[in-house]
Amino acid sequence: MATSSKSTPRKPASTPRATRATAATPRKAPARTTAAQKTVKYPVIQEEKGPNPLVSLWLGLAHVTGGAARAFGSETLAKEERRDGLPFLFFVLAVAGAITEWFLASNAVAVAINAWTFGGLFGRVSYALPVILMLLAVWLFRHPSSVHDNGRIGIGLSVFLVTVSGLCHIFSQAPDPSEGMEVLALAGGVIGWIAAAPLAALITPAGSAAVLIVLLALSLFIITKTPPNRIGRRLRELYVYLFGAHDEAGDGGASDGAGGSPDANATAPVAAKRGRRGRSSETDDPNMLDLDATPEESGALPWWRRNSSGREEDPESSAPPLQPRIEDRTPAPEGPFESPAEVVHPTDLDSTESFGSGLLHDMEAAEQAIKRVTGEILPGRLQTTGLLDDESTEGLPAFATPIPDAPLDLSGTGAVLGAGEGMPTPPPASDPANYRLPSVANLSVGEPSKARSAVNDDIVRAITDVLKQFSVDATVTGFSRGPTVTRYEIELGPGVKVERVTALSKNLSYAVASNEVRILSPIPGRSAIGIEIPNTDRETVSLGDVLRSQKAMNDPHPMTIGVGKDVEGKFVLANLAKMPHLLVAGSTGSGKSSFINSMVTSVLMRAKPSEVRMVLIDPKRVELTAYQGVPHLITPIITNPKKAAEALSWVVKEMDMRYDDLESFGFRHIDDFNRAVINDEIQLPPASQRVLKPYPYLLVVVDELADLMMVAPRDVEDSIVRITQLARASGIHLVLATQRPSVDVVTGLIKANVPSRLAFAVTSVTDSRVILDQPGADKLIGQGDALFLPMGSSKSIRVQGAWVSEPEIAKVVEHVTRQARPEYRDDVAVTAEKKQIDADIGDDLELLLAAAELVVNTQFGSTSMLQRKLKVGFAKAGRLMDLLESREIVGPSEGSKARDVLVTAEQLPEVLSMIRGGSTAGAAAAGSGASASASAGAAAASAGVPASGADDRYGSDAVGDALSQYPEVEADSSEEDAWGLTGRE
Numbered sequence: 001m002a003t004s005s006k007s008t009p010r011k012p013a014s015t016p017r018a019t020r021a022t023a024a025t026p027r028k029a030p031a032r033t034t035a036a037q038k039t040v041k042y043p044v045i046q047e048e049k050g051p052n053p054l055v056s057l058w059l060g061l062a063h064v065t066g067g068a069a070r071a072f073g074s075e076t077l078a079k080e081e082r083r084d085g086l087p088f089l090f091f092v093l094a095v096a097g098a099i100t101e102w103f104l105a106s107n108a109v110a111v112a113i114n115a116w117t118f119g120g121l122f123g124r125v126s127y128a129l130p131v132i133l134m135l136l137a138v139w140l141f142r143h144p145s146s147v148h149d150n151g152r153i154g155i156g157l158s159v160f161l162v163t164v165s166g167l168c169h170i171f172s173q174a175p176d177p178s179e180g181m182e183v184l185a186l187a188g189g190v191i192g193w194i195a196a197a198p199l200a201a202l203i204t205p206a207g208s209a210a211v212l213i214v215l216l217a218l219s220l221f222i223i224t225k226t227p228p229n230r231i232g233r234r235l236r237e238l239y240v241y242l243f244g245a246h247d248e249a250g251d252g253g254a255s256d257g258a259g260g261s262p263d264a265n266a267t268a269p270v271a272a273k274r275g276r277r278g279r280s281s282e283t284d285d286p287n288m289l290d291l292d293a294t295p296e297e298s299g300a301l302p303w304w305r306r307n308s309s310g311r312e313e314d315p316e317s318s319a320p321p322l323q324p325r326i327e328d329r330t331p332a333p334e335g336p337f338e339s340p341a342e343v344v345h346p347t348d349l350d351s352t353e354s355f356g357s358g359l360l361h362d363m364e365a366a367e368q369a370i371k372r373v374t375g376e377i378l379p380g381r382l383q384t385t386g387l388l389d390d391e392s393t394e395g396l397p398a399f400a401t402p403i404p405d406a407p408l409d410l411s412g413t414g415a416v417l418g419a420g421e422g423m424p425t426p427p428p429a430s431d432p433a434n435y436r437l438p439s440v441a442n443l444s445v446g447e448p449s450k451a452r453s454a455v456n457d458d459i460v461r462a463i464t465d466v467l468k469q470f471s472v473d474a475t476v477t478g479f480s481r482g483p484t485v486t487r488y489e490i491e492l493g494p495g496v497k498v499e500r501v502t503a504l505s506k507n508l509s510y511a512v513a514s515n516e517v518r519i520l521s522p523i524p525g526r527s528a529i530g531i532e533i534p535n536t537d538r539e540t541v542s543l544g545d546v547l548r549s550q551k552a553m554n555d556p557h558p559m560t561i562g563v564g565k566d567v568e569g570k571f572v573l574a575n576l577a578k579m580p581h582l583l584v585a586g587s588t589g590s591g592k593s594s595f596i597n598s599m600v601t602s603v604l605m606r607a608k609p610s611e612v613r614m615v616l617i618d619p620k621r622v623e624l625t626a627y628q629g630v631p632h633l634i635t636p637i638i639t640n641p642k643k644a645a646e647a648l649s650w651v652v653k654e655m656d657m658r659y660d661d662l663e664s665f666g667f668r669h670i671d672d673f674n675r676a677v678i679n680d681e682i683q684l685p686p687a688s689q690r691v692l693k694p695y696p697y698l699l700v701v702v703d704e705l706a707d708l709m710m711v712a713p714r715d716v717e718d719s720i721v722r723i724t725q726l727a728r729a730s731g732i733h734l735v736l737a738t739q740r741p742s743v744d745v746v747t748g749l750i751k752a753n754v755p756s757r758l759a760f761a762v763t764s765v766t767d768s769r770v771i772l773d774q775p776g777a778d779k780l781i782g783q784g785d786a787l788f789l790p791m792g793s794s795k796s797i798r799v800q801g802a803w804v805s806e807p808e809i810a811k812v813v814e815h816v817t818r819q820a821r822p823e824y825r826d827d828v829a830v831t832a833e834k835k836q837i838d839a840d841i842g843d844d845l846e847l848l849l850a851a852a853e854l855v856v857n858t859q860f861g862s863t864s865m866l867q868r869k870l871k872v873g874f875a876k877a878g879r880l881m882d883l884l885e886s887r888e889i890v891g892p893s894e895g896s897k898a899r900d901v902l903v904t905a906e907q908l909p910e911v912l913s914m915i916r917g918g919s920t921a922g923a924a925a926a927g928s929g930a931s932a933s934a935s936a937g938a939a940a941a942s943a944g945v946p947a948s949g950a951d952d953r954y955g956s957d958a959v960g961d962a963l964s965q966y967p968e969v970e971a972d973s974s975e976e977d978a979w980g981l982t983g984r985e
């Protein structure tokens with residue numbers, strides 16, 4: 001119902017009824033407020049109090065000191081991110097400690113104070129405590145815990161202090177507390193005594209000292225985030241940091257591995273893979289291109305600036321390199337989908353210089369250097385295989401050549417979009433090491449969400465008034481405000497039937513002047529009735545806010561997308577890989593395309609092309625064009641419904657290939673297979689030259705299923721059902737959107753196999769039931785208001801979809817296309833076409849052969865002839881004729897006239913062989929005698945040329961395309977057609 005999405009702003013707050021109610025209800029107001037305070041999530045009005053002057057003074061001083069600490073160095077912190085109170089306390093303690101410990105060390109009062117404070121607690125450690133506290137304060141001023149993860153440092157520091165105090169206790173004759181605090185202060189303090197005394201009693205002082213030393217080392221590892229196998233690297237980094245010297249020994253993981261340093265373990269898989277490929281990047285030549293070092297290993301980004309996703313912590317502030325230096329161009333085997341480089345070629349020092357001489361968005365220099373590396377120095381293309389690459393194998397040793405049946409070779413040599421005229425050529429998508437995810441700063445910050453507004457208060461009054469007018473003993477106990485709707489909670493008095501409130505639905509709608517009131521009885525998990533009423537002052541949920549949320553940060557999965565916010569204002573995210581397929585439906589203008597934009601943008605923001613690849617199908621032609629050229633695509637955005645159907649068949653083929661691989665290597669899920677590939681755990685047969693690579697997830701998005709279902713309902717349904725039944729384990733996931741959630745589009749089979757649903761506003765309860773199997777979507781208010789029913793859940797969640805604007809999308813797309821170019825697969829359409837030819841015949845092969853024979857021998861293309869001669873129904877005869885047409889055996893329908901037969905009787909054997917699955921070349925040859933244009937199309941297809949331009953059998957005839965979606969209508973079975981007029985039987 002378009003009406004639902006076009007609802008005009010309502011004014012429940014200002015209705016005279018509401019105003020009167022306000023005046024009429026003060027009697028019970030105090031009781032209700034008390035009840036509300038018990039359960040309400042947000043809305044209790046607090047009396048505004050001025051800030052405590054002492055707190056203000058403290059915070060003022062803290063901000064001044066914090067500002068001073070932040071003035072040095074390049075870290076920037078937004079005003080609202082400052083958390084200066086606690087670090088200022090540490091600062092004050094550090095100053096106090098320095099005065100008592102250092103400057104008044106001989107003063108008896110200071111000694112006594114020390115004995116009962118720092119000294120009494122930590123013993124001799126208290127001498128160093130002012131420094132430790134000062135450093136901690138400066139760190140926290142600059143890296144507040146609300147912004148940075150400081151829990152690790154806190155834990156590490158605590159363990160450090162306890163263990164050092166314990167050691168001080170052991171090495172200072174282990175005094176007993178009975179000897180007095182002054183004595184303890186000269187040893188390890190109370191903490192040292194607690195840490196060491198029991199241990200010493202258990203395993204002797206020497207044993208306890210050993211344990212504490214190990215713990216001390218551990219605390220240092222925790223503080224510096226150093227895994228044991230990275231100790232050598234950290235020490236070198238420290239050395240470089242302190243003395244600014246060049247780290248000659250350890251500029252790459254290769255040196256570590258070769259040198260037998262403790263990092264050897266970390267680089268072992270890389271080294272193993274190098275060994276397998278018979279190449280070595282260990283070299284004394286500093287000019288050697290080390291493509292095998294990871295960014296981490298190469299130091300492209302120092303470890304303290306990286307976060308868990310490999311993204312720079314604050315990419316905007318420090319201008320992240322668009323291209324790492326050439327010596328840092330590395331695949332990163334540490335990521336779940338990144339594979340090591342396969343080809344390493346030496347290059348000259350010049351290349352390194354031109355990359356290394358500045359920031360990497362010096363694209364001109366980068367381009368020059370890439371050209372030199374790819375065009376002049378390397379004996380072919382610069383090859384880093386990543387996942388999806390299509391290598392030029394010229395000049396490579398045989399063992400480096402990818403074999404044709406490589407499991408995942410989604411790349412191709414087809415058209416490449418992404419780099420405009422005169423733009424530097426970005427590296428191929430298969431070069432994951434160079435790839436940096438876009439910064440979330442590209443997405444704008446949304447308006448702050450409100451927990452309560454005057455509108456909410458007015459509605460509470462209106463609801464209360466209705467309940468009172470109808471003498472229902474029920475109370476509005478609170479509400480939770482979401483961006484689009486607010487859910488008001490009603491608790492019933494004893495003995496009051498729920499139906500008494502639900503029966504008031506129309507009156508409530510009337511009172512709040514909204515026809516989109518939705519009643520939940522009860523609110524899941526609560527003994528309360530929920531009334532969801534749209535906010536007249538609704539808020540937009542920015543995708544940037546969703547992706548910046550803690551929830552999103554904590555979930556690094558590349559397929560996790562920002563969905564929006566729920567009714568309680570909490571962020572909602574969803575992992576597409578777990579869905580595993582999603583049906584999105586809603587009437588025009590309800591927000592489907594906006595959701596798909598948010599989804600695709602989320603993927604671009606969080607996943608590298610080596611982790612997620614996409615097939616975007618956009619028959620509407622306008623919605624997804626912004627993503628043309630992004631490196632995550634494996635084929636240009638498909639807008640032609642027929643080609644879309646073929647692409648789905650290709651996906652089935654890809655899925656089958658993946659399954660074959662999983663089966664032959666004994667894995668049940670693609671994630672397990674990928675893990676084993678990365679860890680180099682898969683043993684290939686000795687003769688195999690295959691290079692295993694992890695599979696990326698494949699996300700297939702269809703932004704109007706109805707258009708596809710009109711063109712080739714059976715094929716599309718078959719493909720979708722097959723994909724949805726099997727693709728989960730192979731990492732292939734479908735998102736199907738439609739504005740026509742009718743049973744002919746969302747068929748029972750499709751529905752049964754697409755378990756997750758996202759329903760935007762629809763026009764009728766029937767539509768809502770088609771999508772969700774329950775009513776509710778008909779009460780949504782459009783513009784991104786949705787009900788989300790993830791797989792396995794029986795209750796839908798109401799969410800306001802995240803919004804991402806066109807300029808934001810453009811920024812993200814610009815970032816990713818600058819990073820890498822797409823590598824399209826040519827075979828998505830071509831191979832699929834062949835597959836479709838086989839698939840669409842289905843069980844009718846024999847009939848089709850007979851029909852072909854009949855038509856060719858009689859040179860008469862009549863449906864009713866087929867009907868009579870083959871004794872089949874009209875529908876079947878029509879289908880056979882369509883199949884003959886699709887193989888260019890007969891021409892298109894010409895109304896009631898018989899169709900042209902395009903092949904001669906002499907060509908019949910070739911035609912029959914082609915139908916039986918022989919080579920398409922035969923068909924092309926067969927067709928060539930009859931129709932020049934038809935043969936051109938068939939030849940193009942058989943030669944593997946992507947159908948495009950003049951050769952595009954589908955794209956060239958717009959009228960034909962438009963009409964082709966309708967079933968061919970011929971005379972009905974009782975009528976005579978041209979065949980009948982011949983008088984032959």
Ligand SMILES: Nc1ncnc2c1ncn2[C@@H]1O[C@H](COP(=O)(O)OP(=O)(O)OP(=O)(O)O)[C@@H](O)[C@H]1O
Pocket residue numbers: 540541586587588589590591592593594595739760782783784785800801802803
């Ligand atoms: N999440 C959202 N937040 C705010 N506004 C939204 C949101 N989603 C959609 N809208 C508004 O609704 C309008 C229509 O949305 P959208 O184009 O996504 O609808 P649709 O369901 O794809 O429609 P159609 O099927 O006609 O393409 C948008 O232009 C925008 O103004």
